Amino acid sequence: xxxxxxxxxxxxxxxxxxxxxxxxxxxxxxxxxxxxxxxxxxxxxxxxxxxxxxxxxxxxxxxxxxxxxxxxxxxxxxxxxxxxxxxxxxxxxxxxxxxxxxxxxxxxxxxxxxxxxxxxxxxxxxxxxxxxxxxxxxxxxxxxxxxxxxxxxxxxxxxxxxxxxxxxxxxxxxxxxxxxxxxxxxxxxxxxxxxxxxxxxxxxxxxxxxxxxxxxxxxxxxxxxxxxxxxxxxxxxxxxxxxxxxxxxxxxxxxxxxxxxxxxxxxxxxxxxxxxxxxxxxxxxxxxxxxxxxxxxxxxxxxxxxxxxxxxxxxxxxxxxxxxxxxxxxxxxxxxxxxxxxxxxxxxxxxxxxxxxxxxxxxxxxxxxxxxxxxxxxxxxxxxxxxxxxxxxxxxxxxxxxxxxxxxxxxxxxxxxxxxxxxxxxxxxxxxxxxxxxxxxxxxxxxxxxxxxxxxxxxxxxxxxxxxxxxxxxxxxxxxxxxxxxxxxxxxxxxxxxxxxxxxxxxxxxxxxxxxxxxxxxxxxxxxxxxxxxxxxxxxxxxxxxxxxxxxxxxxxxxxxxxxxxxxxxxxxxxxxxxxxxxxxxxxxxxxxxxx
Amino acid sequence: xxxxxxxxxxxxxxxxxxxxxxxxxxxxxxxxxxxxxxxxxxxxxxxxxxxxxxxxxxxxxxxxxxxxxxxxxxxxxxxxxxxxxxxxxxxxxxxxxxxxxxxxxxxxxxxxxxxxxxxxxxxxxxxxxxxxxxxxxxxxxxxxxxxxxxxxxxxxxxxxxxxxxxxxxxxxxxxxxxxxxxxxxxxxxxxxxxxxxxxxxxxxxxxxxxxxxxxxxxxxxxxxxxxxxxxxxxxxxxxxxxxxxxxxxxxxxxxxxxxxxxxxxxxxxxxxxxxxxxxxxxxxxxxxxxxxxxx
Numbered sequence: 001x002x003x004x005x006x007x008x009x010x011x012x013x014x015x016x017x018x019x020x021x022x023x024x025x026x027x028x029x030x031x032x033x034x035x036x037x038x039x040x041x042x043x044x045x046x047x048x049x050x051x052x053x054x055x056x057x058x059x060x061x062x063x064x065x066x067x068x069x070x071x072x073x074x075x076x077x078x079x080x081x082x083x084x085x086x087x088x089x090x091x092x093x094x095x096x097x098x099x100x101x102x103x104x105x106x107x108x109x110x111x112x113x114x115x116x117x118x119x120x121x122x123x124x125x126x127x128x129x130x131x132x133x134x135x136x137x138x139x140x141x142x143x144x145x146x147x148x149x150x151x152x153x154x155x156x157x158x159x160x161x162x163x164x165x166x167x168x169x170x171x172x173x174x175x176x177x178x179x180x181x182x183x184x185x186x187x188x189x190x191x192x193x194x195x196x197x198x199x200x201x202x203x204x205x206x207x208x209x210x211x212x213x214x215x216x217x218x219x220x221x222x223x224x225x226x227x228x229x230x231x232x233x234x235x236x237x238x239x240x241x242x243x244x245x246x247x248x249x250x251x252x253x254x255x256x257x258x259x260x261x262x263x264x265x266x267x268x269x270x271x272x273x274x275x276x277x278x279x280x281x282x283x284x285x286x287x288x289x290x291x292x293x294x295x296x297x298x299x300x301x302x303x304x305x306x307x308x309x310x311x312x313x314x315x316x317x318x319x320x321x322x323x324x325x326x327x328x329x330x331x332x333x334x335x336x337x338x339x340x341x342x343x344x345x346x347x348x349x350x351x352x353x354x355x356x357x358x359x360x361x362x363x364x365x366x367x368x369x370x371x372x373x374x375x376x377x378x379x380x381x382x383x384x385x386x387x388x389x390x391x392x393x394x395x396x397x398x399x400x401x402x403x404x405x406x407x408x409x410x411x412x413x414x415x416x417x418x419x420x421x422x423x424x425x426x427x428x429x430x431x432x433x434x435x436x437x438x439x440x441x442x443x444x445x446x447x448x449x450x451x452x453x454x455x456x457x458x459x460x461x462x463x464x465x466x467x468x469x470x471x472x473x474x475x476x477x478x479x480x481x482x483x484x485x486x487x488x489x490x491x492x493x494x495x496x497x498x499x500x501x502x503x504x505x506x507x508x509x510x511x512x513x514x515x516x517x518x519x520x521x522x523x524x525x526x527x528x529x530x531x532x533x534x535x536x537x538x539x540x541x542x543x544x545x546x547x548x549x550x551x552x553x554x555x556x557x558x559x560x561x562x563x564x565x566x567x568x569x570x571x572x573x574x575x576x577x578x579x580x581x582x583x584x585x586x587x588x589x590x591x592x593x594x595x596x
Numbered sequence: 597x598x599x600x601x602x603x604x605x606x607x608x609x610x611x612x613x614x615x616x617x618x619x620x621x622x623x624x625x626x627x628x629x630x631x632x633x634x635x636x637x638x639x640x641x642x643x644x645x646x647x648x649x650x651x652x653x654x655x656x657x658x659x660x661x662x663x664x665x666x667x668x669x670x671x672x673x674x675x676x677x678x679x680x681x682x683x684x685x686x687x688x689x690x691x692x693x694x695x696x697x698x699x700x701x702x703x704x705x706x707x708x709x710x711x712x713x714x715x716x717x718x719x720x721x722x723x724x725x726x727x728x729x730x731x732x733x734x735x736x737x738x739x740x741x742x743x744x745x746x747x748x749x750x751x752x753x754x755x756x757x758x759x760x761x762x763x764x765x766x767x768x769x770x771x772x773x774x775x776x777x778x779x780x781x782x783x784x785x786x787x788x789x790x791x792x793x794x795x796x797x798x799x800x801x802x803x804x805x806x807x808x809x810x811x812x813x814x815x816x817x818x819x820x821x822x823x824x825x826x827x828x829x830x831x832x833x834x835x836x837x838x839x840x841x842x843x844x845x846x847x848x849x850x851x852x853x854x855x856x857x858x859x860x861x862x863x864x865x866x867x868x869x870x871x872x873x874x875x876x877x878x879x880x881x882x883x884x885x886x887x888x889x890x891x
Contacts, residue, residue, distance in 0.1 A: 031823075032819070032821040032822050032823045032834055033818070033819045033821070033822050033823065034822075034823045034825060034832075035818050035819075035822045035823065035824055035825065036824075036825045036827050037693075037812075037813075037816070037824050037825065037826065037827065038689075038690035038691070038692075038693040038698070038782065038784065038810070038813060038827050038828075039690040039758075039782070039784035039786075039826055039827065039828060040824055040825075040826040040831055040832075040833055041784040041785070041786055041826075041852075042784070042813075042845060042848050042849050042852060043824055043833050043835070043845065044786075044831075044833065045848050045852075046841070046844045046845050046848045047833055047835065
């Protein structure tokens with residue numbers, strides 16, 4: 001016999017404790033109360049006619065009944081199983097798809113993930129007590145766990161949640177999962193994010209079509225021609241099978257609201273923009289409301305609107321007309337020029353430094369744009385070599401520096417060869433980085449080449465690039481992130497949500513990481529740096545909750561009609577019934593004075 | 597009289613007056629007090645004539661009739677005899693229970709009957725008994741004796757076990773006139789009642805048994821498990837009270853009462869049963885209704 005609900009020693013302790021308590025209570029029975037009556041004449045006549053039973057035997061029977069009841073109930077708590085009744089020994093592995101689309105809520109109100117857990121529990125309980133069980137997931141949280149008891153597997157299952165991180169895959173490389181060819185592997189999935197499973201795996205579908213209109217993009221951008229004006233850009237997708245009328249609402253920090261209603265045909269993608277001239281600086285939230293929407297996570301998105309103020313820019317250069325002219329033309333920029341080596345140590349640092357051909361020995365007290373700066377300990381390490389004749393081959397289009405920027409025709413005659421290290425490559429040739437960006441130790445962007453060694457200044461996109469650099473480097477630092485785990489380059493930062501509530505965060509290697517469970521705007525405040533994180537789902541792939549490889553199949557395990565998922569050999573129900581029957585018997589005998 | 601104030605207070609005396617009225621209404625004429633005896637004799641009330649025979653007392657000869665009829669005619673008068681009433685009050689320890697106690701209740705009943713008896717010019721004796729006659733007041737006659745009886749009853753205390761048989765044998769062992777024997781008791785006599793009653797029956801007494809029980813005896817309420825101790829002899833019984841046992845007790849109690857009632861009925865005796873929660877005057881009226889006490 002094994003116990004499914006409690007570990008063996010705990011169960012033994014519980015049984016011993018129960019028996020001890022019952023015996024102690026019976027042993028402690030107080031002596032009968034002495035009652036003086038006028039006469040025992042009638043009582044004597046009554047008792048003479050009744051056959052006297054030994055009190056000890058009645059006490060013993062009563063004690064045994066109480067012990068049987070108590071032990072049966074205690075044993076039922078442990079959910080015992082008898083191997084002989086529960087069938088052959090099997091190895092059962094259940095892989096639960098915990099990708100974001102499993103959070104979709106079907107017409108019945110149940111989430112796909114809840115249904116998946118229900119099926120997984122049924123699969124686990126179907127096996128015998130002596131079988132081995134494994135639960136793992138597609139987000140990699142449980143990959144590498146060993147086969148074990150059903151109780152352990154169920155405990156692991158209860159700890160699973162829908163993962164908000166996009167990457168999800170069947171753990172095909174998990175050696176433990178495939179260590180024994182006899183293992184029965186079940187994969188419970190909606191077939192959206194994880195579309196394939198290795199052969200031999202029995203796929204259990206929990207897919208049911210769900211109406212969903214989701215936000216797949218949301219951003220605040222300066223109007224290119226008027227950098228002081230900002231507009232919100234919104235992209236919606238209708239993944240429902242029928243047209244939807246969607247109410248849009250954009251909320252500002254000071255109560256400003258813009259509402260709009262749009263219609264989307266089935267499968268339509270729609271872009272909408274909102275002019276935020278009336279909006280004050282602070283959080284901006286967009287909400288959509290579509291009827292019968294079954295996926296909430298993509299119905300809201302957050303962004304942060306920076307303060308529209310003059311940026312004080314200090315250009316440290318021995319003379320660069322192009323830079324001076326372009327920066328001077330930006331209406332947001334108040335430009336100061338100083339020659340190299342005269343970096344002021346004023347009390348009020350500027351909003352942005354632009355270093356042309358020079359690099360300060362230590363990180364400056366404000367964000368910086370560095371153009372072919374040379375060597376400095378806090379900058380990407382130059383190898384001392386230079387490379388020539390490079391053409392720009394790739395850019396990180398999602399980076400704020402690259403918005404509306406096309407550098408496809410840029411040719412660089414000569415550039416410093418630097419190690420890309422932990423810096424983000426914003427643009428580069430096939431092999432070498434040409435434009436790098438970093439958030440640590442300060443926010444900076446660096447060109448590895450001098451402007452005069454390239455045709456970049458002659459590109460039509462260069463003023464836009466420079467404007468993006470001013471916006472990104474001098475504005476409030478806002479990091480756009482997906483849900484799941486977010487890590488930002490803030491040392492020992494304290495994370496708070498939009499309402500000021502503290503969010504659990506971890507600090508390691510100079511970075512602060514936290515796990516937003518829902519779209520929101522989070523402030524990360526470190527000792528030297530503060531930034532905002534807009535964590536949104538914004539994923540066309542996730543919002544496409546009906547794009548399933550299992551589309552059309554009925555939910556449930558194949559052949560589930562004939563399977564009731566109830567564990568075989570579980571005795572707890574019988575034990576409880578036995579205890580109830582004994583209690584009834586005890587009640588009956590007590591009132592007839594057979595027991596005490 | 598401080599003693600009178602304790603048990604037979606003003607309230608009690610008012611109730612006695614009430615009982616007096618009730619008794620006179622129920623049996624009009626009898627409050628004049630005399631009980632006519634069966635034998636003819638020396639009374640003052642004329643009953644009949646008969647011829648004179650030798651040996652008759654010449655003072656009863658009707659001389660006017662002799663002058664008219666020239667025959668000696670004797671006037672016959674009913675002899676007026678007082679009825680002896682023996683009031684037995686159980687003073688055993690078992691009577692010291694209930695609220696009020698059965699003993700107090702019995703004493704009040706005895707006092708009321710004694711009062712009515714004295715008003716009827718009967719001869720009233722009050723006897724306290726337990727294992728035997730414990731105390732008694734000699735036979736009294738006349739309403740002015742009521743205070744002595746009250747005082748006697750008030751001084752009585754409870755003690756000892758119950759033995760009716762021994763009591764009757766002791767009391768009626770000496771020569772006593774036949775009369776009405778009233779026994780106020782719970783009749784919980786371990787030796788049984790029949791020997792005692794047979795003794796009274798053989799002596800041809802008229803008997804009225806008043807069984808007084810407390811509500812606690814009728815519906816016992818103990819803990820589930822109890823050690824019952826007899827107040828008289830200290831014997832004990834350990835028992836677990838259950839509905840079944842209570843039912844058995846109830847049945848046995850009824851059987852006991854029915855046995856007593858059946859005996860009384862069989863020999864034309866009076867029987868009344870009461871609980872101490874019932875006002876004693878109600879019991880006395882019930883006794884009147886049975887038409888034995890007042891004749």
